[in-house]
Amino acid sequence: MLKAIQIIGSSSGFVSNRLKSNCSHGGLSFSSVSTKQSSSSSIPTASLMLPLAVPARQRGCFRPFNMSAARAESNSVGASSSSSSSPSVVTTQPSGSTGKIKFCQWCGGPTKHEIPDGEERTRAVCTLCGEIAYQNPKMVVGCLIEHDNKVLLCKRNIQPSYGLWTLPAGYMEIGESAIEGAIRETSEEAGAEVEILSPFAQLDIPLIGQTYIIFLAKMKTPHFSPGSESIECRLFPLDDIPFDSLAFSSMLVTLELYIEDMKAGEHRFHYGTINKRPGTSPSDIRAFTLDYHMQS
Numbered sequence: 284m285l286k287a288i289q290i291i292g293s294s295s296g297f298v299s300n301r302l303k304s305n306c307s308h309g310g311l312s313f314s315s316v317s318t319k320q321s322s323s324s325s326i327p328t329a330s331l332m333l334p335l336a337v338p339a340r341q342r343g344c345f346r347p348f349n350m351s352a353a354r355a356e357s358n359s360v361g362a363s364s365s366s367s368s369s370p371s372v373v374t375t376q377p378s379g380s381t382g383k384i385k386f387c388q389w390c391g392g393p394t395k396h397e398i399p400d401g402e403e404r405t406r407a408v409c410t411l412c413g414e415i416a417y418q419n420p421k422m423v424v425g426c427l428i429e430h431d432n433k434v435l436l437c438k439r440n441i442q443p444s445y446g447l448w449t450l451p452a453g454y455m456e457i458g459e460s461a462i463e464g465a466i467r468e469t470s471e472e473a474g475a476e477v478e479i480l481s482p483f484a485q486l487d488i489p490l491i492g493q494t495y496i497i498f499l500a501k502m503k504t505p506h507f508s509p510g511s512e513s514i515e516c517r518l519f520p521l522d523d524i525p526f527d528s529l530a531f532s533s534m535l536v537t538l539e540l541y542i543e544d545m546k547a548g549e550h551r552f553h554y555g556t557i558n559k560r561p562g563t564s565p566s567d568i569r570a571f572t573l574d575y576h577m578q579s
Contacts, residue, residue, distance in 0.1 A: 382407075389414045420492045423533075424464040425452020426500040427483055427541060428475065433518040434538070435507060436525075437472050440514045443565060444530035450497065450537065451475070451513075461496045469500070473516045474508035477501065484540060484553040486533050490561065495533045499550060521545060532557055532568045540578075552579040 384394055384407035392411030399406055399415055407416040427450055428435040436448045451472040455464035462479050469477050477500040486495040509516045519525070521542055529535050540553050555576035563570035 384416050384418075387412060387414055388416060418492070420487075420489075420494050422455040422461070422464075423452055423493055423495045424455045424461045424468060424498075425450045425495070426465050426469045426477055426479070426498050427537060428469070428473075428477055428500050428502060429480075430502055430505065430518055433520050434524065434541070435473060435475065435502075435516060435518055437509065437513040438515040438517075439512065439530055440509070441512050446514065447528050447530035448525050449530040449534050452495070452497070462498065465496070465498050465500070471510045472513050474510055475506065475516075476503045478503055481550065482552055483550070484537050484555075486536060486553075486555055486557055488533065488557045488559065490559040493533075495537070497537050529568055532559065532571045535568050536573055553577070 382396060386392065387394055387409035390409060390412045392409045394407040394416065395410050396405050396407055398404065399408060408414075409416075435451070437451050438448055439445055451469040452465070453468040453472070455461060456467075459467065466477060466479065469475050480499040480501060482496065483499045484495070484497045486497070487493075488495070507516050524538055524542075526535065526538070529538070536555065536557060544550050553576065556574045558572050558574055560570040560572075
């Protein structure tokens with residue numbers, strides 16, 4: 284998927300946008316500020332990984348733009364700005380701290396923290412057997428479930444963010460695909476049997492070392508019930524989504540993008556990087572910018 288995004292991104296026309304805070308529910312909205320057209324033509328195979336709901340004539344063009352979370356004051360979508368800018372490049376430090384690795388997972392020996400030969404990052408290196416410990420991002424998979432113009436949310440029964448609302452989602456397990464993990468998590472948290480419709484969003488959060496993959500899905504039967512990790516499950520009309528009581532920034536971004544798609548009358552695939560502001564509380568789900576945002 285990432286390779287396909289990179290191919291499309293390098294060979295399509297791009298429209299850059301910036302956030303304009305004007306949604307009544309306090310979310311994200313966008314206004315066009317600059318355009319850049321590449322000399323290459325679109326890639327015919329791009330439609331293989333895009334949402335099925337997007338008409339073929341609209342596929343194969345990813346549009347990058349930046350946004351940040353903000354409180355909103357009106358319902359209207361902002362008009363185009365006359366100023367011109369390009370997406371900013373944000374550099375973040377990797378979230379994994381090798382300093383937390385004190386002992387070797389293979390032999391139990393103490394580790395030292397240094398940059399191994401041929402590498403560029405500090406790693407935890409065993410002082411006895413020489414093995415290097417690598418830390419990699421966690422994959423979180425879940426479903427955005429559509430039913431009668433409503434979306435299914437779960438109120439969390441566990442920390443972090445106990446008592447707040449989220450899409451059914453969780454860590455992908457070894458031995459399962461992203462789709463299998465999303466279906467499993469939905470069953471565990473919401474007691475719902477779902478059919479995957481299309482990929483909807485991939486959201487990277489470098490500061491905490493997580494990547495979210497969210498799929499659009501529908502319930503095979505209109506039955507759901509909270510699992511052990513959920514206090515309650517409920518279908519929310521789009522106007523009633525509890526944006527002030529969401530659990531995570533990733534959920535805020537996903538639901539805002541979904542609402543924007545519904546207003547536009549089409550489902551698109553979204554990729555973006557959620558850059559959390561260092562030093563802010565994890566409970567402050569609006570303390571971020573969304574960078575490198577591309578949509579099909």
